[in-house]
Amino acid sequence: MRGVLAVALGVAWRVLHNVFSNPSLLIPSIVFPLFFFTAFAGGLSRVSDVPGFDYEPGYTSFQFVFVLLQSAAFGGVFTGFGIARDFESGFARRLLLASPRRSGIVLGYSFAAFVRWVTTASVLTVVAIVAGMKVGGGPIDIFGLYGLALIVNATATLWAAGVAMRLRTMQAGPVMQMPVFLILFFAPVYVPIDLLQGWIETVASVNPVTALLEAGRSLLAGEPEHVALAFAVALGLGVAFAVWALRGLRRAEAAGA
């Protein structure tokens, strides 16, 4: 276990050092969620006047939950880009050779993704509060919301790590990014699911992200609903993608990176 932790901390420190000393890596992961929040909460606030829109804290809070989960997911995907870059540059080969316990590599990348996302989420939360976001939930509800987002972050990191370790090229970027983009946007992003119609309602009703979004929004409003289901879905996906990432690591080992 100590070997795994030592590797994880080493990998995480290196990733974080790279990210925080390189503005071109740090700034997009902070600016993009802010930009989506601004565009959605600012440009579409009138949508809250649509008959049937009944989210008590208002449209800014409604969109904040989506953007928080989106930032968590894309924080993981951005970390996947870094893993692919490490494989392409040959660094990952040396890392595999030097690591006594290689599962620590996946853990280290996941830990780095978590720290990156905490930075983004902090900035996003401050901006949302300044922009007038109303919070109806108590400390436990808010803890639940951020906990949910944390699991999303870990799940997305493990998904992207699995892809990066299988394909081992930066050209795998769209393969990591596009499914995450689609599953996020095929959820009730702009209005509650009751107001969706047609194919998007059908897709959203079977999309696991819908459960996460609705539970997150209910927590922020202080009226928790289906929270256990959301955590079960998030943890289930997390476990599945942990297996996916570890098998990806084995593939990379077998290929000699």
Added chain:
Amino acid sequence: MTTAAQTAELARRSVIRTLRQPANVIAPLIFPMMLLAVNAGGLHSAEQLPGFPAETFLAFAMAVPFIQGALFATMNAGTDLARDIQTGFLNRLSLSPMRSVALLTGQLGGAVVIGLVQAIFYLCVGLAVGVRLESGIAGALVLLALATLIVLAFGSLGAFAALRTGSGEAVQGLFPALFVFLFISSMNMPRNLIEIDWFRTAATVNPVSYLIEGVRSLIIVGWDAQALALAFGIASAIAIIGLTAATWALGERLTRT
């Protein structure tokens, strides 16, 4: 070889080079259509807002892919030109009798051809899913002309960035900046229905709003002289500024080499 023949040869090379990179062909066709589907599905209920100008949100949002497609064409053209600089192709070309004006117009000509093909694709998809142009067949031709002019305008900015920096990464870095202009515009809501004051002001001073509204007017209004004059005027102004800047940057680049 005449200047026109040189231009045609370089435009042909530009088109073939784009077609040989499937990601550069497929992404600009598919991504805007996916975003259209997601937004039209998710914001369907916005049709119920008092004063919403279109019968369906799909028809309202149909203008956006034309602008997004222009952004993609721009980035591809700029990146290819930067690659020509990085690989030394431009240096070798400068030793030949090739005229500099042919180099620029050839490169942009290729981008315009790709952009026109994209615009025809978006139009066909729109018609296939039930969008009807209020301006009729003549409006479709004007729409394609406007979309082509917008590609030329954005393409000239991409060419300027490529010639000035000589770096594909720098050109790619323009993409998020241009995307910000797209999102902070009237892409998802008419300006008079944007509730947040600062966002409405930003959308009003944002030239991209007028490009979208020009295309949109042909789809949902019919013949709106003011919207069309603004769209053609702004696209022409951007094209003139971009081409002037790119010509200057090309002169500088050839002097340096």
